[in-house]
Amino acid sequence: QKEVEQNSGPLSVPEGAIASLNCTYSDRGSQSFFWYRQYSGKSPELIMFIYSNGDKEDGRFTAQLNKASQYVSLLIRDSQPSDSATYLCAVRAGNNRKLIWGLGTSLAVNP
């Protein structure tokens, strides 16, 4: 079983819809969770991080964490073509532990 698993996609949504990206992880001791966006040919950029169970909102983005079920998701409301990118999930067991990365989910937002 992969340590951090994401559906590779591509996930295709129409402009204005909600895009839902999911990530599951195997280490029950994981404490911090990160979502990065990577445009083709560019480096990953941080979207948001979450530590506590529940939802965390930042603009059009909402991260949802469920430690009991070992998943973290990212919702993108009012999706725009500029949101088309690969979204990477990363998980850390503690403050000084290595980040474990998923392979990423490719998102395509169609005008």
Added chain:
Amino acid sequence: ETGVTQTPRHLVMGMTNKKSLKCEQHLGHNAMYWYKQSAKKPLELMFVYSLEERVENNSVPSRFSPECPNSSHLFLHLHTLQPEDSALYLCASSQANSFSGNTIYFGEGSWLTVV
């Protein structure tokens, strides 16, 4: 502008060449990283420096040699590379032991092609 600057952005080198990748961070962080990103693989952590000391070396071949002269600068020296080393090399930095859990910030990457 991410606050982490990498040069060169693109590099083509022969298998017998020696070259170096350079990274500079302007975020006041005290930890710096080298990652390798290849197609169809998760990001691979290569080296970590915290407070200028190497704290992690993930079984990286000796043809890759890191150097961290101070908390703002990081180099990756390359020597006798193989074609399979062609990849995107990402430098990153973070504030170790921060509340944000060591959130890392990436530079724009150096695309390396070994011919």
